[in-house]
Amino acid sequence: MTFSPSSSDIQAIFDRIAPVYDQLNDTLSFGQHRIWKRMAVKWAQPQLEDTALDLCCGSGDLAFILAKSIGKKGKVIGADFSPQQLEIARQRHQKQGQVYPIEWVEADALNLPFADNRFDCATMGYGLRNVTDISACLKEVYRVLKPGAIASFLDFHRPYQPLIGQFQQWYLDNLVVSTAENLGLKEDYAYINPSLERFPQGKEQIQLAQAVGFTEVKHYPIAFELMGVLVMKKVYS
Ligand SMILES: C/C(=C\Cc1cc(O)c2ccccc2c1O)CCC[C@H](C)CCC[C@H](C)CCCC(C)C
Numbered sequence: 001m002t003f004s005p006s007s008s009d010i011q012a013i014f015d016r017i018a019p020v021y022d023q024l025n026d027t028l029s030f031g032q033h034r035i036w037k038r039m040a041v042k043w044a045q046p047q048l049e050d051t052a053l054d055l056c057c058g059s060g061d062l063a064f065i066l067a068k069s070i071g072k073k074g075k076v077i078g079a080d081f082s083p084q085q086l087e088i089a090r091q092r093h094q095k096q097g098q099v100y101p102i103e104w105v106e107a108d109a110l111n112l113p114f115a116d117n118r119f120d121c122a123t124m125g126y127g128l129r130n131v132t133d134i135s136a137c138l139k140e141v142y143r144v145l146k147p148g149a150i151a152s153f154l155d156f157h158r159p160y161q162p163l164i165g166q167f168q169q170w171y172l173d174n175l176v177v178s179t180a181e182n183l184g185l186k187e188d189y190a191y192i193n194p195s196l197e198r199f200p201q202g203k204e205q206i207q208l209a210q211a212v213g214f215t216e217v218k219h220y221p222i223a224f225e226l227m228g229v230l231v232m233k234k235v236y237s
């Protein structure tokens with residue numbers, strides 16, 4: 001049976017796990033995911049007073065990192081189609097005193113409610129592997145970026161080295177899923193593995209980005225090649 005969850009299946013997963021998502025990410029990655037996210041934001045090269053988009057923002061981790069780089073005169077939009085994830089993001093923003101201007105928008109990454117050429121930079125953390133149409137998502141991101149803007153997308157992929165791939169599979173099956181099972185979320189976290197099976201590795205991600213118009217595209221494997229950052233520059237309008 002082929003693995004192809006619908007958009008509403010995926011939205012339901014992230015709605016369900018929203019209350020424990022941040023804590024589980026910290027526990028399951030020993031806090032390392034914060035480093036990986038900071039690397040992804042750095043590669044987007046946010047500047048002071050930029051208008052930035054964090055797509056598939058979830059509970060807002062990358063949006064908060066972006067906001068600190070762009071400052072109080074900039075603007076960050078965090079967009080996600082999970083109402084429960086956005087609720088967590090809003091609560092965190094309130095708890096921080098809403099120091100930085102971040103707007104939380106419920107939106108589908110495959111049909112963004114933003115004008116062409118709007119954003120100076122964009123990030124996406126662990127989102128591209130979860131959308132149902134990667135090319136359509138890349139096309140939308142290309143459309144809303146200004147010429148000269150950079151998008152930086154962080155996600156897992158199947159490592160090229162078989163041993164590291166076996167470690168990733170073991171870690172997901174034995175640590176991630178069993179930890180989630182204790183919280184009644186076994187199926188939701190078990191979804192990660194098959195999502196990796198259908199997700200392209202770096203070389204193909206580059207080709208998909210070039211196919212929608214990005215001309216300067218690089219993919220940087222990180223964390224022992226367990227994941228990577230796809231960095232794309234929109235040169236022409
Ligand atoms: C922030 C992280 C994962 C985000 C994430 C992405 C998804 O697609 C999900 C789908 C369904 C449920 C949850 C998620 C989800 O949380 C990375 C940290 C959490 C990871 C689940 C931990 C796994 C990390 C590597 C496989 C192994 C790292 C080992 C290293 C020694 C720390």
Ligand SMILES: C[S@@+](CC[C@H](N)C(=O)[O-])C[C@H]1O[C@@H](n2cnc3c(N)ncnc32)[C@H](O)[C@@H]1O
Pocket residue numbers: 007010011014015037055056057058059060061062079080081082085107108109110124125126127130131132
């Ligand atoms: C693994 S979470 C990542 C959250 C956050 N970027 C982070 O790094 O922690 C994936 C997010 O993508 C969102 N998502 C998946 N498909 C989407 C789509 N088509 N449109 C908008 N959001 C989507 C989910 O709701 C979820 O919040």
